[in-house]
Amino acid sequence: MTRKTIKYSFGAVVLIIAVSAFFAYKEYNRKQKDVAELSAAYTLSSDEILKAFSTDEKAANLKYLDKVISIKGILKSNNKDDEGTYTVVLGDSSSMSSVRCTMDSIHNGEAALLKTGESISVKGVCTGFNADEMLGSDVILNRCSIKNN
Amino acid sequence: MKKISTVFILFILSFQAIQAQGKFFTKTGKINFNATAPSSPEKIEGVNKAVTCVIDIKTGNMQFAVLMKGFEFERALMEEHFNENYVESSKFPKTEFKGSVSNNATVNYTKDGVYPVKVKGKLTMHGETKEVETDGKISIKGGKINATASFSVAFADYKITIPTLVSDKIAKKANIEVDCSLEPLK
Incomplete structure (x- = not known):
């Protein structure tokens, strides 16, 4: 594994966590629709x-x-x-x-x-x-x- | 003879009027539901503003009916979990209480004031019926009745299971606060 792939895959994992955390947070705080x-x-x-x-x-x-x-x-x-x-x-x-x-x-x-x-x-x-x-x-x-x- | 029957009819009529006067009701009573665990960072509470309540001041009998889907929560997700996972409101849409004021004789419904009462009866929720007893207050003001009570119900008594995953947020017992302003039933 090159240094580059490690760096990219690490970045991808962080991104996935961040995106799912964002959606979980949004779902958790979801208000009733008007x-x-x-x-x-x-x-x-x-x-x-x-x-x-x-x-x-x-x-x-x-x-x-x-x-x-x-x-x-x-x-x-x-x-x-x-x-x-x-x-x-x-x-x-x-x-x-x-x-x-x-x-x-x-x-x-x-x-x-x-x-x-x-x-x-x-x-x-x-x-x-x-x-x-x-x-x-x-x-x-x-x-x-x-x-x- | 005619006179007697007139008197008799009047007597019957007045009797009926008194009977109707003996009942007070509301369809806009309020129930607050709070199941926040002591360690919970967020409040688990909902409110229902369409509670039906009838009190017969003669006998002290009282009845409540609440539609479970009428509870409103701040978070949509909380409301959905309440309805779908816990109280299963599609299967058991209504919660009812049928009981009476045990010390009804001590309440003077014709005199303004605040009277402490004891209420005892059967609460049917989530398909289970249990005896409940609570202290409450009846306030009389200008011919109107305000009835308040606060008590707790244990989820386990009504076969409502709280998953361990959320047990740090949701308490084992819910505190129920009732507040009803009743008007005479005509």
Whole structure:
């Protein structure tokens, strides 16, 4: 082995280590993507998704859980908690059940301007279905942003 | 006779109204999850802002429901590991607690104040059900209830295994903090 090959192979090893360390570091520090910039896997109305979950929760979980979905519906209520996070509630005001969307902190301001009764689209990640006879059964989305219709 | 039946109907109606008044609920309760090991250089914590909680102030019965996929972590990788490797949220999407306030009689729900409570019940997570008991606080202010509690759950109790590779970062027990502002159920 010449001195040159040793030098080159040493350099190559260092480079490989450096590159993999860089990617490992980047992967480790990876932040959640802004859902507003992702395209929705499914676009449907609040009634449609509520029906899908109430008729067959298992199938709906397989289809929608963890997916970016865009829900169109009537704004039933808009709740702000103590820390200022908005939860946008879509659905039929005569029913207890609704699609509840927790706003992403960077898109939180978009919810402040909404008016009850307005037709809006919300994009977020579906975290599941919470069935309750007394309180109504809800489909829940988080990391949401508002898309004006 | 007509009078009696009117009185009777009124009585039934008022009774129902009282019954409905006896329940408080929220769908925007918060649960903080912290499983940072003492030696860990980074924080292992997540928050869920869509916790459902109902309290029946008459009986002291309470129920919580949490969707595991709703926990948000600062690092995307941590959230993925939490969901895929540990709590297996696709298989077990929901965690539930059903229990009651053991000293419910000592809480005066009509008077503003802070009341220490003991809560006991069954926690179902990752397909396992275990008895849990914790101290908490019920604060009454202007007809609204704020319920807080802090307790820990051991991962082993719920058949969640933490690989030895990360055991210096992830503790054997997770500290759970509950904070729910409840409104009367109409």
